Amino acid sequence: MADIRNNFVGIKSPNPFWLASAPPTDKAYNVERAFKAGWGGVVWKTLGEEGPPVVNVNGPRYGAIWGADRRLLGLNNIELITDRPLQVNLQEMKQVKMNWPDRALIASIMVPCNEESWKAILPLVEETGADGIELNFGCPHGMSERGMGSAVGQVPEYIEMVVRWCKQYTRMPVITKLTPNITDIRRPARAAHAGGTDAVSLINTINSITSVDLDSFSPEPSIGGKGSHGGYCGPAVKPIALNMVAEIARDPETHGLPISGIGGITTWRDAAEFMALGAGNVQVCTAAMTYGFKIVQEMIAGLKNWMDEKGHATLDDVIGRATPNVTDWKFLNLNYVAKARINQDLCIKCGRCHIACEDTSHQAITSMVDGVRHFEVMEDECVGCNLCVNVCPVQGCITMEPLAAGVIDQRTGQPVSPVYANWTTHPNNPMAPKVAAE
Amino acid sequence: MTDGLYKDGIVSGRLAPGQYAENFADLHPPLDAHEALVEADRCYFCYDAPCMQACPTSIDIPLFIREIATGNPLGAAKTIFDQNILGGMCARVCPTETLCEEVCVREVAEGKPVKIGQLQRYATDVAMKQNRQFYERAAPTGMKVAVVGAGPAGLAAAHRLATYGHDVVVFEARPKAGGLNEYGIAAYKSTDDFAQAEVDYVTGIGSIRIEHGRALGRDIHLADLTAAYDAVFLGLGLAGVNALRAEGEDAAGVDNAVEFISELRQASDLGALPVGRRVVVIGGGMTAIDVAVQSKLLGAEEVTICYRRGKEHMNASAFEQELAAAKGVAIRHWLQPKRVVSEGGKVTGIELEYTALRDGRLAGTGETMLLAADQVFKAIGQSFDAGALNGSGPALRLDGGRIAVDGEGRTSMTRVWAGGDCTNDDREDLTVSSVAAGRDAAESIHRVLTSNGRA
Ligand SMILES: Cc1cc2nc3c(=O)[nH]c(=O)nc-3n(C[C@H](O)[C@H](O)[C@H](O)COP(=O)(O)OP(=O)(O)OC[C@H]3O[C@@H](n4cnc5c(N)ncnc54)[C@H](O)[C@@H]3O)c2cc1C
Ligand SMILES: Cc1cc2nc3c(=O)[nH]c(=O)nc-3n(C[C@H](O)[C@H](O)[C@H](O)COP(=O)(O)O)c2cc1C
Ligand code: SF4
Numbered sequence: 041m042a043d044i045r046n047n048f049v050g051i052k053s054p055n056p057f058w059l060a061s062a063p064p065t066d067k068a069y070n071v072e073r074a075f076k077a078g079w080g081g082v083v084w085k086t087l088g089e090e091g092p093p094v095v096n097v098n099g100p101r102y103g104a105i106w107g108a109d110r111r112l113l114g115l116n117n118i119e120l121i122t123d124r125p126l127q128v129n130l131q132e133m134k135q136v137k138m139n140w141p142d143r144a145l146i147a148s149i150m151v152p153c154n155e156e157s158w159k160a161i162l163p164l165v166e167e168t169g170a171d172g173i174e175l176n177f178g179c180p181h182g183m184s185e186r187g188m189g190s191a192v193g194q195v196p197e198y199i200e201m202v203v204r205w206c207k208q209y210t211r212m213p214v215i216t217k218l219t220p221n222i223t224d225i226r227r228p229a230r231a232a233h234a235g236g237t238d239a240v241s242l243i244n245t246i247n248s249i250t251s252v253d254l255d256s257f258s259p260e261p262s263i264g265g266k267g268s269h270g271g272y273c274g275p276a277v278k279p280i281a282l283n284m285v286a287e288i289a290r291d292p293e294t295h296g297l298p299i300s301g302i303g304g305i306t307t308w309r310d311a312a313e314f315m316a317l318g319a320g321n322v323q324v325c326t327a328a329m330t331y332g333f334k335i336v337q338e339m340i341a342g343l344k345n346w347m348d349e350k351g352h353a354t355l356d357d358v359i360g361r362a363t364p365n366v367t368d369w370k371f372l373n374l375n376y377v378a379k380a381r382i383n384q385d386l387c388i389k390c391g392r393c394h395i396a397c398e399d400t401s402h403q404a405i406t407s408m409v410d411g412v413r414h415f416e417v418m419e420d421e422c423v424g425c426n427l428c429v430n431v432c433p434v435q436g437c438i439t440m441e442p443l444a445a446g447v448i449d450q451r452t453g454q455p456v457s458p459v460y461a462n463w464t465t466h467p468n469n470p471m472a473p474k475v476a477a478e
Numbered sequence: 479m480t481d482g483l484y485k486d487g488i489v490s491g492r493l494a495p496g497q498y499a500e501n502f503a504d505l506h507p508p509l510d511a512h513e514a515l516v517e518a519d520r521c522y523f524c525y526d527a528p529c530m531q532a533c534p535t536s537i538d539i540p541l542f543i544r545e546i547a548t549g550n551p552l553g554a555a556k557t558i559f560d561q562n563i564l565g566g567m568c569a570r571v572c573p574t575e576t577l578c579e580e581v582c583v584r585e586v587a588e589g590k591p592v593k594i595g596q597l598q599r600y601a602t603d604v605a606m607k608q609n610r611q612f613y614e615r616a617a618p619t620g621m622k623v624a625v626v627g628a629g630p631a632g633l634a635a636a637h638r639l640a641t642y643g644h645d646v647v648v649f650e651a652r653p654k655a656g657g658l659n660e661y662g663i664a665a666y667k668s669t670d671d672f673a674q675a676e677v678d679y680v681t682g683i684g685s686i687r688i689e690h691g692r693a694l695g696r697d698i699h700l701a702d703l704t705a706a707y708d709a710v711f712l713g714l715g716l717a718g719v720n721a722l723r724a725e726g727e728d729a730a731g732v733d734n735a736v737e738f739i740s741e742l743r744q745a746s747d748l749g750a751l752p753v754g755r756r757v758v759v760i761g762g763g764m765t766a767i768d769v770a771v772q773s774k775l776l777g778a779e780e781v782t783i784c785y786r787r788g789k790e791h792m793n794a795s796a797f798e799q800e801l802a803a804a805k806g807v808a809i810r811h812w813l814q815p816k817r818v819v820s821e822g823g824k825v826t827g828i829e830l831e832y833t834a835l836r837d838g839r840l841a842g843t844g845e846t847m848l849l850a851a852d853q854v855f856k857a858i859g860q861s862f863d864a865g866a867l868n869g870s871g872p873a874l875r876l877d878g879g880r881i882a883v884d885g886e887g888r889t890s891m892t893r894v895w896a897g898g899d900c901t902n903d904d905r906e907d908l909t910v911s912s913v914a915a916g917r918d919a920a921e922s923i924h925r926v927l928t929s930n931g932r933a
Contacts, residue, residue, distance in 0.1 A: 108519040388587040391525030407526060433522050434587065 042347030043354045044340065046080060048321045049213040049238040049298050051171040053080035053144040055343075056355060057311065057336050060302050060323035061086050061148035061174060061217075064333070066122055068132035072139070077333035078340060081144025083241075083323060086121035086176045087129055089151040089161060094120045094183075100261035103250035103270060114276035115326045116250045118261065118268055120182045121150050126164070134168040145169075146215065150176040150188050153198055155205050162210040172213040175202060175237075177228070178244020180221050180271045190244070193219035196231035203235025215300060218242040218284075220277075225284040226291045233294050240288065241300035241323060243281040245271025274326035278304030282317055289318025289363045306335075308342025315355065316362035370464055375457040377449050378424040378440040380404075380417045386437040389413055393428035393438060401427050420450035483777060487824075487852050488731060490752040492777025498748040501775040505666040505801075506570075506596060514600040518547035520584060520592045528581035529594055534911045535562035539578060543597055555605030556612045558598055563637045563917075564630055566606055566676050567659050568910045569599035571667050573764075575797040577910070606675065611682050616643035618685070621927050624649065624707040626694045629657020630909045631713030631898025633677065634916030635923075636686045639711075642924045646686045647707075651693035657715055659909065661740040664768040666775075695866035700874075704893055709923045712881065712889070712896040713916055716860035716907075722760060724828075726818035727856075731825035735759065735769035735857035742772055754853025757781045758828050760815050761857030763793035769855045770807045781807045782849060786814040786833050787840065816846055818854060827851050862900050877902040887919030893926075895919040 046056040058081035059065050059074055066085035074082060088094055096119055103116040122129055137145045147170045151157035165173060177193030184191040192198045199216065206214045216232035218225065220243040229240050247269050251260045259267030281303025288294050301319030305311050306327040314322050327335055352358050382393065382405075394415050397405040404421035405428060406414060417428075429438045443449060445458035465472050482492035493501070509517060521543040529539045537558050545554035558565035574580075574595040582591035605612075621644045625632045628650040636646045654660050656673040663673070681688065692698055694714070703710045719734045721727065731754065745751045753776040759766050762785035774781045783802065785792055788811050792799060799809060812833045819827040827850045831842040862880045867873065875882045875890035880902040887895040887903075897903070897915030905911035 109516060110519075388583040389524075389528065390522045390583040391527075392522060395525035413526075413528070 042344045042352060044343055044347070046321050046355060048144070048300065049172065049215070051081070051144045051146070051213060052142075053321070054142060055080035055336075055340055056315065056321035057339050058082060058144060058146070058300070058321060058323045059328060060325040061146075061176065062325040062329070063119070064325065064328045067124070067129075068136050071132075071136050071145075074328075074333045074336075075136075075140045075143050078336045079143070079333065080321075081146065081171075083146040083148050083174050084129065084133055084170075086148040086150045086179070087126055087161070087165070088121050089157050090126050090164075093123050093125055096120055096123050097263050099263040101270075103260040103267075104274075105250055105276065112326075112330050113274060114248075114250065114272055115274040115329065116248045116261075116270040116272045117245070118181050118270040121148075121176070121179065126161075130164055130168050133170060137169040137171075144171050146172045146174050148174040148176050148217070150179065150183060153187055153192050153202065158202065158205045159209050162206065162212075166210055166212055170212065172215060172238075173206065173210065174215040174217050174241060175206065176217050176244070177202075178217045178219040178242075180219060180245055180247045181269060190219040190221050193217075193228055193244075194222050196227045199228050200231040200235035203232050203237045207236040213238040215239045215241050217244055217302075219244050220280060220284055220303075221247050225287050226294065229288045229291070229294045229297065233297050237297075239298035239300060239320070240294075241302055242284055242288075243277065243303045245273045246277055246280065248272035273303065274330075275304045275306055278306075278310060282313060285314060285319055286317045286363065286366045289360065290366055306330075308339045308346065311339055312343060312346060312358065313362075315359045317366070318360045318363045320359055321355075371462050373460045373462060374466060375459060375461050377443040377456050379419050379422045379443065380424065380426070380428050380438055381441045382415055382417055382428075382438050383436070384416075386434050387415060388434055388437075389415065390433060391415060392431045392433065396427050396431045401425055422451065484755065484779065486755050488752045488754045491749045492753065492755075493749065495749050498776075502665045502669070502748065502772075504669050505664075506599075508603060509593070509596050509600045511600075514546055514551075514597060517593050517597055518543050521547070522583060524583055528583065529578035529592075532577050532581045533561075534577070534905060534908070534914045535565075535568070535917070536914075537561045537565065537598070539594055539598075542601060543592065543594070546597055546601055551601045551604040552608075552610060554597075554601035555610070558602055559605075559612055561917075562910065562913050563634055563680055564659075564676060564909065564913045565598055566602040566679070567630070567663075567668065567673065568913065569595050569602055570672070571659075571663050572908070572910050573795045573797065576795045606679050609679065609682065611679075613637075613641050613683055615640055615683060615685055618645070619643040619927070621645065621708040622647065622706075623709045623711065623923060623927075624703045625711045625713065626698075626703070627651075627657060627713035627715060627898070627900075628655035628677070628688055629713050629715050629898060629912065630659060631715075631900075631912040631916035631919075632657070632711065633680050634913040635711045635713060635895075635897065635920040636916075637680050637683060638917050638920035639923060640683045640685045642920075642928075644685075644708075644924070644927065648686060648688040649692040649694060649698055649703075650688055650690050651696075653690050655688050655690070657713075657912075661743055662736060662765075663743075663909070664739070664772060665743060666772075693866070695868055700867060700891075700894070704891070708893070708927055710894045711887075711916070711919055711923065712894065712900060713898045713912070714862070714866055714881075714896075714900040716899045717863035717866070718861035719856060720859045720861055722815050722818075722856055722858065724815035724818055726820055727815075729818050729820035729825045730823055731820075731852055732818055732854045732856065735761070735765050735855040736860060738855060739765070739769055739772065742776075748776065751776060753778050754851065755779050756849075756851045757853045757855065758849050758851040759783045759855045759857055760828075761785065761855075761859070762787065762791065763857065763859065764798065765860075766855075766857035767794045767798045767802050767807075769857055771802050771805045773853075773855070774805050774807055778853075783807060783809045784813040784815070784828075784830055784849070785809065785811050787835075788812060813847070814842060815854075816842075819848065825851060825854055828854055860899075886922035887915060888922060895923055 061083040065082045105114040147165045179189030183189035216237040301314030302323040394405045394407045542554040542557040579591035585591035625648045655677045659673040813830040817829040881896040898912035
């Protein structure tokens with residue numbers, strides 16, 4: 041049986057599934073239940089400085105988009121950091137950690153961007169017995185208007201500065217949580233690295249407006265007819281998060297920096313993908329908010345089952361395995377040729393592949409053969425773009441089949457070359473070194 | 479329980495008074511808004527969708543379902559009515575399991591088609607409850623068209639003609655319009671007087687006048703119509719009933735299924751409608767199923783359908799056969815009626831002969847059996863009653879006993895079109911096919927009326 045115990049920057053947990061800092065981790069009541077359900081760790085809902093706590097809106101704070109059957113695909117929120125007094129949170133954290141010594145408990149912190157504030161809160165947190173801290177530089181709404189959250193996370197110099205303070209004033213491992221609301225995610229990661237962070241976690245939520253009420257013309261969620269941009273998360277953000285994790289994992293400057301992967305993780309498969317791209321563990325928020333804590337049971341069982349099936353004994357056998365396969369477009373092999381193939385036994389004849397290819401791609405799929413409704417790829421037209429695979433409602437019905445070297449590509453009439461050749465040396469590339477003088 | 483249940487003979491009030499409403503409630507209760515959204519989400523929006531091809535009226539099904547899914551049921555209703563102005567009734571009565579839903583790719587994939595009929599009902603109900611009319615008459619053309627028969631074919635033709643600005647007069651023999659929608663469809667498929675609501679909705683476009691109690695061949699004649707109108711459309715349906723060709727079939731208690739259903743449909747109190755204790759139905763189509771099921775729902779103790787061929791030959795779809803079985807109707811195959819047994823002029827049983835296929839031909843085996851019955855229903859098909867055409871000037875050409883028409887509904891007489899069950903076209907005898915025939919004939923009439931310079 042695969043061993044999925046996790047050791048993330050020295051913080052141990054029985055599995056790599058942590059709940060991200062958010063409503064599921066806002067109080068002992070929730071966290072106790074989460075641990076009972078099986079979560080390996082939690083990042084407590086972000087703490088603010090001592091004093092009167094922040095206040096939240098008293099109307100709707102979430103918006104959403106849905107897929108078929110009203111599956112929640114993307115959630116957005118305009119919630120702030122914890123609105124409970126600091127002391128209450130600290131006491132509860134201490135108690136929970138005592139009750140659950142084998143689980144990871146991380147304190148998420150966001151205080152004003154000055155040394156005094158950080159210096160003041162760190163000892164209080166340390167006193168709870170928390171295993172580490174996460175610096176919330178990600179929250180994109182509300183707190184950022186007050187110079188915190190993503191207002192810090194968008195300025196690499198600030199990140200580096202705050203991380204330094206934290207490393208200076210606490211012995212606890214420091215995880216820096218990054219905002220995706222930035223053009224190049226490597227910059228804040230490098231800054232955190234330079235400041236001495238033990239790890240980065242990403243992504244926090246993405247600036248968004250989920251919808252507009254077409255009667256009141258208010259953005260959703262609407263507070264008395266007005267709305268504000270909120271932070272977007274859930275399955276819809278997973279591809280963005282995966283890319284950002286990969287960018288940091290393969291950046292020579294941050295290579296090897298531990299990453300806690302966050303963003304849209306809903307199943308064991310999502311989690312495994314994040315880890316394969318370099319995440320040392322994962323954090324989950326929306327999936328728990330959608331289905332409750334129980335989903336972790338599917339995640340644990342699914343991950344183990346897959347690892348057993350593939351012969352991966354520990355998480356280290358998985359983490360980062362896909363990172364070397366992420367490359368730049370210019371290094372992709374232009375001599376690799378694949379063609380779509382439709383499995384006629386699985387085809388249910390909806391015709392979506394045909395119309396997608398016909399109207400928007402390369403006119404490479406039949407709709408009628410000998411007067412019969414029949415969908416088949418014409419290899420002499422197929423460029424292997426994969427659109428048909430993506431629009432087909434039946435999993436595994438259309439597959440991309442690579443052509444072996446030497447086989448004639450019906451579209452070009454040329455045999456498939458066994459030689460790897462990319463754009464950097466392609467004759468059409470004006471920047472490519474010329475092979476020989478004319 | 480009431481005493482009526484086990485009373486011999488054909489009697490009324492077999493059930494407790496409250497039971498009838500429950501028995502004859504909607505076969506498929508309508509989808510609510512939530513159910514409609516969930517179901518609409520299942521549609522794949524297929525290319526050149528098979529369901530659309532299977533629909534005799536070619537409704538753009540993926541489009542109307544997408545409109546439901548995006549919160550636009552009125553748009554969905556219009557998409558349906560564009561092709562089929564009786565889309566509301568069709569949604570209730572179409573044997574979708576042999577039409578659109580049979581070829582739904584999700585039927586192919588999972589054996590669970592998108593519930594197209596139910597979604598169609600959802601959208602059309604929304605529009606009809608608001609009495610939302612989507613069509614306006616074009617400027618009046620001054621042309622007059624006579625439509626004979628206010629069944630699905632006649633109504634569809636009348637509506638399409640009205641949209642083009644022609645004046646339409648519908649001559650209908652019966653006191654109510656709707657044809658078999660009003661008098662024939664099983665009660666549990668068309669509840670709450672839907673047929674009349676639909677007639678009002680269809681004629682709501684204006685310039686359609688229905689004259690009731692006016693029968694062709696009795697009160698009016700084809701020659702008069704062709705003389706007085708620019709065009710004539712015949713949607714007469716099938717008025718005749720095939721005979722059993724069994725000895726003694728004149729006995730009291732041997733009844734015509736269609737007539738019985740018609741009485742049932744018009745009954746204001748189902749408890750007052752007499753039905754036998756032991757009912758035998760002869761036939762294998764939709765009518766046989768409908769009369770059997772409704773007899774059972776009225777409280778008949780034993781109802782048996784006898785069909786002279788096998789299960790696979792029955793015209794009634796598998797769904798309908800299952801419906802009958804679920805309601806407690808027994809279906810027996812390979813039996814043909816031989817002799818009606820009666821006492822004192824009243825039927826007491828029916829003798830049936832076993833049949834078999836010999837060299838591809840159906841033949842009696844000689845062996846017989848007897849079923850006790852106090853009521854026997856003939857449901858072995860209707861026929862066209864050409865009597866209505868008698869004395870109508872130059873005779874219309876018939877084919878196979880029905881009016882011969884070409885692909886667009888033209889008969890052998892100029893300016894006379896026909897559609898629906900009364901014709902020999904290759905469409906099935908269904909409500910939806912009759913709607914298609916009426917609509918297409920109206921298009922043909924309009925082309926002819928406007929292409930010779932008179933409009
Ligand atoms: C018992 C039964 C159940 C059925 N169930 C279904 C079902 O569930 N689903 C389905 O799709 N189809 C069903 N059908 C078939 C369907 O009802 C018919 O195919 C359809 O009604 C035919 O339409 P029509 O307009 O051609 O004829 P009809 O509906 O028969 O209408 C003909 C009209 O013409 C009138 N008429 C006749 N003669 C004259 C005359 N001489 N002068 C003036 N008016 C006249 C009649 O009174 C009637 O109003 C059923 C049929 C029967 C008998
Ligand atoms: C309602 C809500 C409140 C959140 N509050 C915080 C917070 O206080 N601190 C923080 O670091 N992230 C917060 N987040 C972001 C989540 O921790 C997480 O980074 C993000 O939701 C992406 O993960 P997911 O796709 O699994 O939800 C919040 C998210 C939601 C939905
Ligand atoms: S009219 Fe009948 S066959 Fe056509 S789509 Fe509607 S339910 Fe299906």
